[in-house]
Amino acid sequence: MREETKNFGGAVLFVFYCMGVGIYLLLRPWAPDSGPASPYLRGFISGLGLVHLVVGVNDFRLLFRRLPPASR
DSSP states (O other): OOHHHHHHHHHHHHHHHHHHHHHHHHHGGGSGGGOSOOHHHHHHHHHHHHHHHHHHHHHHHHHHHHSOOOOO
16 A cells, blocks of 8 residues: 555544544534533533634645546
């Protein structure tokens, strides 16, 4: 397996991880069954989710800039 393929596969997995964890952390603190947490703690956890989403979107953009153009 070529090194480029390994790097691409790792980058794709990292993007999926960031997006999944970001969505979970963004929405989970505000679920009705999350218990009596302070709004500041909920906001902090949601902020971490937002950071994960931004990193995931940025890496997604960088990932597709590296791809060669499609041949027709």
